[in-house]
Amino acid sequence: DIQMTQSPSSLSASIGDRVTITCQASQDITNYLNWYQQKPGKAPKLLIYAASNLETGVPSRFSGSGSGTDFTFTISSLQPEDIATYYCQQYHHLYTFGQGTKLEI
Amino acid sequence: QVQLVQSGGEVKKPGASVKVSCQASGYTFSRFYMHWVRQAPGQGLEWMGLINPVGGSTTYTQKFQGRLTMTRDTSTNTVYMELSSLRSEDTAMYYCARDGGSSSTWAFWGQGTLVTVSS
Numbered sequence: 001d002i003q004m005t006q007s008p009s010s011l012s013a014s015i016g017d018r019v020t021i022t023c024q025a026s027q028d029i030t031n032y033l034n035w036y037q038q039k040p041g042k043a044p045k046l047l048i049y050a051a052s053n054l055e056t057g058v059p060s061r062f063s064g065s066g067s068g069t070d071f072t073f074t075i076s077s078l079q080p081e082d083i084a085t086y087y088c089q090q091y092h093h094l095y096t097f098g099q100g101t102k103l104e105i
Numbered sequence: 106q107v108q109l110v111q112s113g114g115e116v117k118k119p120g121a122s123v124k125v126s127c128q129a130s131g132y133t134f135s136r137f138y139m140h141w142v143r144q145a146p147g148q149g150l151e152w153m154g155l156i157n158p159v160g161g162s163t164t165y166t167q168k169f170q171g172r173l174t175m176t177r178d179t180s181t182n183t184v185y186m187e188l189s190s191l192r193s194e195d196t197a198m199y200y201c202a203r204d205g206g207s208s209s210t211w212a213f214w215g216q217g218t219l220v221t222v223s224s
Contacts, residue, residue: 034209043215044214089150097150100149
């Protein structure tokens with residue numbers, strides 16, 4: 001099974017900050033990685049697919065990069081509505097989520 | 106517009122089974138796999154398995170082998186997830202999510218179904 005190690009598990013930031021979350025795969029997954037945002041009581045929302053592609057309708061302050069085993073998710077300027085938990089997900093072989101990063105102000 | 110509507114919450118006793126439905130609309134049902142994901146209270150997301158609406162073939166994660174059954178009804182565009190031999194650790198929100206095809210983008214999710222296992 002492919003393991004996804006996401007860090008940090010929680011993060012405190014201020015409005016306007018640049019926020020970065022990392023995700024490391026236990027083996028090469030090329031670019032088969034998505035990023036999701038989940039707010040309390042809601043289903044996850046797709047933000048980034050194939051490591052670096054912005055889903056339609058998602059603000060451009062969100063971005064993703066990386067390939068192979070190391071990936072990064074960035075919010076360029078944190079907004080109040082970005083407070084949520086973020087998950088990476090690999091789909092190279094079956095599907096695995098990272099443990100999540102809870103973003104707080 | 107694409108919609109996935111799940112059945113309502115369930116309370117079950119340990120050892121029982123639960124069957125959750127997910128009715129799809131707004132797209133051609135046969136074109137996309139459907140996944141099931143669960144989330145225990147305060148915990149992360151856990152992929153359980155998927156079903157191909159064409160033919161009904163399934164793939165389950167090893168953890169649920171023997172306890173999990175996914176089926177579909179093409180006449181009503183509905184997929185079902187049945188989990189048996191329930192234990193307290195199965196208490197969770199269960200989501201269906203539609204696969205996006207070649208890029209496996211899960212852009213559409215059901216609203217979630219809370220399953221509570223308690224004696």
